[in-house]
Amino acid sequence: xxxxxxxxxxxxxxxxxxxxxxxxxxxxxxxxxxxxxxxxxxxxxxxxxxxxxxxxxxxxxxxxxxxxxxxxxxxxxxxxxxxxxxxxxxxxxxxxxxxxxxxxxxxxxxxxxxxxxxxxxxxxxxxxxxxxxxxxxxxxxxxxxxxxxxxxxxxxxxxxxxxxxxxxxxxxxxxxxxxxxxxxxxxxxxxxxxxxxxxxxxxxxxxxxxxxxxxxxxxxxxxxxxxxxxxxxxxxxxxxxxxxxxxxxxxxxxxxxxxxx
Numbered sequence: 001x002x003x004x005x006x007x008x009x010x011x012x013x014x015x016x017x018x019x020x021x022x023x024x025x026x027x028x029x030x031x032x033x034x035x036x037x038x039x040x041x042x043x044x045x046x047x048x049x050x051x052x053x054x055x056x057x058x059x060x061x062x063x064x065x066x067x068x069x070x071x072x073x074x075x076x077x078x079x080x081x082x083x084x085x086x087x088x089x090x091x092x093x094x095x096x097x098x099x100x101x102x103x104x105x106x107x108x109x110x111x112x113x114x115x116x117x118x119x120x121x122x123x124x125x126x127x128x129x130x131x132x133x134x135x136x137x138x139x140x141x142x143x144x145x146x147x148x149x150x151x152x153x154x155x156x157x158x159x160x161x162x163x164x165x166x167x168x169x170x171x172x173x174x175x176x177x178x179x180x181x182x183x184x185x186x187x188x189x190x191x192x193x194x195x196x197x198x199x200x201x202x203x204x205x206x207x208x209x210x211x212x213x214x215x216x217x218x219x220x221x222x223x224x225x226x227x228x229x230x231x232x233x234x235x236x237x238x239x240x241x242x243x244x245x246x247x248x249x250x251x252x253x254x255x256x257x258x259x260x261x
Contacts, residue, residue, distance in 0.1 A: 003256045004247045006147075007226050011206045012177075013142055014196065014225070016187075017153040017160065019212035019235045026130040032101065034121060035114050039097050042117050043090045055116060056093055058109040063096055106154070106182075115158050122166035129163035131172070132232070138252030139175045145257050152180040152196065152209075154187060187216045193223035210252075214242050228255065 006013075018027050046052035100110045121127040139149050151160050157179045164172040178200065185192030197204045204224035211217055212235040217227045229246040231238065238248075249255060 003254055004228050004249050005256045006208055009206055010147065010208045010226065011202055012148045012150060012200060012208070013139075014150050014152050014193075014207050014209045014220075016209075016211035016213065016216065017151060017155065017163070019232060020210055020230050021131050021135050021151075022163065023130055023132065023232075024234045030127065030130075031118065034127060035117055036098060036101065038117065038121075039113075040090065040094045042120070043093055047086065047090065051116060055109070055113045058112060059093060059096055062107050062109040111156055111159075115156055115162075118159060118162055122162045125166075127166070129165075129167035131164075131167055131169055132251070134251040134253045136169050136172065136175070138255065141257065143175065148177040148200070149175060150178045150180065150196070150200065151176055152184075152187065152192075154182050157181050157183075187211075187213070188219050190219045190222040193220045193225055197223075197225075210249075212236065214238065214246065217246055 015021055018024055043052065043056075097110065097113065100107060118127065122129070142149060151164075153160055155163075160179045160181070161173060164176065180196055180199075184195050184199070193207070193209070194204060197207060205226070208226040208228065209217070209220040210228050210230055211220070212230050212232065214229060217229050221227050227246060228249050229238070229242070230252075231248050231250050238246075
């Protein structure tokens with residue numbers, strides 16, 4: 001695959017995570033299975049702690065809202081009090097979490113509990129964030145050239161920082177100038193990329209976005225960003241039309257610093 005030039009007016013590289021800096025298999029085969037396999041143990045160990053109580057309360061509110069909206073799924077209706085059958089209450093929370101995950105829901109309540117579980121796992125060494133071999137050398141070069149590097153992922157900023165802070169390559173957080181998640185907007189909406197440009201005080205034309213998802217690439221392109229789509233093993237296969245439309249790279253090393261003006 002041919003090299004792709006970073007446009008000369010680029011001052012910022014904006015990176016996706018899953019399938020871009022980090023293998024999809026890490027998220028699919030390690031992060032989410034960890035939650036499913038350990039949620040009962042985690043809740044049992046932390047049940048009386050304030051943070052866990054807040055997580056459960058948020059899940060309870062979400063379950064009550066789901067019930068009002070007539071959404072199918074387990075609803076834990078017991079209050080987390082000293083008079084509650086603790087094991088039964090824990091199991092009801094577990095059932096709700098597993099149902100939400102099976103339904104691929106992204107509620108704030110679910111994300112918050114997952115984030116706290118991952119924080120515990122990273123900090124104790126049970127999980128280490130994975131990054132492709134080409135990522136650290138490339139970002140190091142880009143920063144030496146004066147480019148700024150930001151992350152934009154659907155995973156929470158906290159989850160992003162855990163992945164890079166406790167990575168197989170060590171603490172990589174100093175490589176990034178900042179992080180964005182869906183609090184700035186959905187990744188398939190062009191307005192989200194305009195908001196990011198405003199937040200980092202540059203024009204959209206000065207940003208180059210790297211992603212493996214063409215719907216995100218399209219939204220970024222519509223906002224005025226330069227885009228390259230990264231093709232790695234395990235990523236979604238592109239159509240012939242997508243292959244012809246987008247600049248494609250198989251590695252960050254395929255990006256050539258500073259294209260012609």
